[in-house]
Amino acid sequence: MPAALQVERAPSLAEEDIVIFEDAVARFFTDHAPESRVAKWREDGVVERAMWNEAAEAGLACLSIPEEYGGMGGDYRHEVILMEQMGAKGVDGFGLSLHNSIVAPYIFHYGTEEQRRRWLPGLADGTFVGGIAMTEPGAGSDLQGIKSTAILTGNEYVINGSKTFITNGQTANLIIVVAKTDPSQGARGTSLVLVETDGAAGFERGRNLDKLGMEAADTSELFFNDVRVPAANVLGGDEGQGFFQLMGQLPQERLNIAIQGMATIERALELTIDYVKQRKAFGKAIIDFQNTQFVLAECKTEATIARVFVNDCIEKHLKGKLDAATASMAKYWVTDLENKIIDRCLQLYGGFGYMAEYPIARMYRDSRVQRIYGGTNEIMKVLIARTL
Numbered sequence: 001m002p003a004a005l006q007v008e009r010a011p012s013l014a015e016e017d018i019v020i021f022e023d024a025v026a027r028f029f030t031d032h033a034p035e036s037r038v039a040k041w042r043e044d045g046v047v048e049r050a051m052w053n054e055a056a057e058a059g060l061a062c063l064s065i066p067e068e069y070g071g072m073g074g075d076y077r078h079e080v081i082l083m084e085q086m087g088a089k090g091v092d093g094f095g096l097s098l099h100n101s102i103v104a105p106y107i108f109h110y111g112t113e114e115q116r117r118r119w120l121p122g123l124a125d126g127t128f129v130g131g132i133a134m135t136e137p138g139a140g141s142d143l144q145g146i147k148s149t150a151i152l153t154g155n156e157y158v159i160n161g162s163k164t165f166i167t168n169g170q171t172a173n174l175i176i177v178v179a180k181t182d183p184s185q186g187a188r189g190t191s192l193v194l195v196e197t198d199g200a201a202g203f204e205r206g207r208n209l210d211k212l213g214m215e216a217a218d219t220s221e222l223f224f225n226d227v228r229v230p231a232a233n234v235l236g237g238d239e240g241q242g243f244f245q246l247m248g249q250l251p252q253e254r255l256n257i258a259i260q261g262m263a264t265i266e267r268a269l270e271l272t273i274d275y276v277k278q279r280k281a282f283g284k285a286i287i288d289f290q291n292t293q294f295v296l297a298e299c300k301t302e303a304t305i306a307r308v309f310v311n312d313c314i315e316k317h318l319k320g321k322l323d324a325a326t327a328s329m330a331k332y333w334v335t336d337l338e339n340k341i342i343d344r345c346l347q348l349y350g351g352f353g354y355m356a357e358y359p360i361a362r363m364y365r366d367s368r369v370q371r372i373y374g375g376t377n378e379i380m381k382v383l384i385a386r387t388l
C-alpha cells in the first residue's frame with residue numbers, strides 16, 4: 001500500500017504468499033520494463049512481442065487459470081497484484097491484464113472442455129496473445145447494434161465485419177469476436193467466436209490508431225472478409241450465448257478498470273506529495289502553502305474513500321458476490337475521481353506538470369480513456385439506475 005494513503009490493504013491481499021508474489025511481480029517490471037523500454041514501446045505504438053514471451057516465461061500469463069490448463073493456478077488476487085504493479089511502475093499500454101483477466105476467463109468459464117484444452121495452454125505459455133473484438137465503427141455502447149456476422153456454412157463459420165478500438169489489435173493472434181450468428185434475432189442471435197489469426201485468410205489488421213494517451217497500446221482496427229473458422233470455435237459450443245457470456249464477465253472487467261484507476265491515483269498522490277516538498281516558490285516549499293495542503297488533504301481523503309470501496313469490491317468479488325451494479329459504481333466513480341485527482345495534482349506541478357517528461361503529464365493523458373472504455377461512465381449510470 002503506498003505511503004500516500006492510510007488504509008489497510010484488502011485483507012485477502014495482505015496474506016503472506018500474495019505479498020511475496022507482489023515482490024516478484026515488482027522485480028519483474030523493474031527488470032523488464034525500465035523507463036527507457038516503455039518509452040520505446042510508446043514511440044513504436046506497440047509493446048514488443050518479446051515482452052509477452054518474457055511475461056509468460058516469468059509465469060505472469062494466465063495467473064488465475066488452473067494449472068491443468070497450463071495456467072498458474074492462482075486466483076483474482078494475483079491478477080489484482082499484476083494490475084497494481086503495472087500501475088505503480090507506470091507500465092502503460094501493456095495489454096496483459098486484458099489477456100489474463102478478460103480473454104482467458106471467457107474461455108475458462110464458458111469454453112467447452114475441448115476449447116479450454118485447445119486455447120488456454122497457449123495463452124499461458126506465450127503462443128497466443130489474446131484480444132476481444134466487440135466494438136465496431138457503428139456500435140460501441142449499443143452492442144446489440146453490431147453488424148459483424150458469423151454464419152454457419154457447412155462445418156465452418158464464415159465471419160464478415162469490421163471492428164475498431166481493439167486492444168492488442170496488432171499483436172493478438174487469438175481473438176474473441178462478437179458477431180451475429182443469427183442476424184434476424186437481437187441479443188439472442190449473438191455469439192462469441194474464436195479466431196486464431198495466424199494464417200487466417202481474409203483477416204486483416206487495419207490502422208494502429210493514433211491516440212491521446214496510452215501510446216504503447218496497439219489499439220487497432222480489424223477486418224474480417226469471409227474468414228473461415230471451424231464450427232467448433234463458437235464459445236461454449238452453442239450459438240446465441242454471446243450476450244449472456246458478455247454479461248457474466250462484466251463485473252470483473254469493470255472492477256479491473258477501477259483497480260487500475262486506484263493504482264494510478266495512489267501513484268499520482270505519492271509523486272505529487274514528493275514534488276511539492278522539494279519545489280520552492282516565495283522562499284518556501286510549495287507544500288507550505290495552505291492551498292497545497294488543502295488540495296492534497298482533499299485528494300487524500302477522497303482517495304482513501306475510494307480505496308476502502310475498491311477493497312470491499314475486491315473482497316466481494318473473491319467471494320463471487322460482486323454484482324454488476326456495484327462493479328459499475330466502482331468503475332464510474334473511481335475513474336471520475338482518478339481524472340479529478342490527477343488534474344489537481346498536475347496543477348501543483350505548475351508548468352512542469354504540462355511537460356511530457358513528467359509522469360503526471362502522462363497519467364493525465366492516459367487516464368482520460370478510463371471513463372470511456374469498458375463501457376462509458378454514462379452507461380455505468382444507466383446500469384446502476386436500473387437497480388433503483
Ligand SMILES: Cc1cc2nc3c(=O)[nH]c(=O)nc-3n(C[C@H](O)[C@H](O)[C@H](O)COP(=O)(O)OP(=O)(O)OC[C@H]3O[C@@H](n4cnc5c(N)ncnc54)[C@H](O)[C@@H]3O)c2cc1C
Pocket residue numbers: 132133134135138139140141142164165166167168214219369372373374375376377378379382
Ligand atoms: C483505448 C481504447 C481501447 C479499447 N479497447 C477495446 C477492446 O479491446 N475491445 C472492444 O471491443 N472495444 C474496445 N474499446 C471500445 C470502447 O469500449 C468503446 O469506445 C466504448 O464502449 C464506447 O463506445 P463508442 O466509442 O462507440 O461510443 P458511443 O457508444 O458512440 O457513445 C458516444 C457518447 O454517447 C454516450 N451514450 C451512448 N449511449 C448512451 C446512453 N444510453 N445514455 C447516455 N449516454 C449514452 C456515451 O456515454 C458517450 O459519451 C476501446 C476503446 C478505447 C478508446
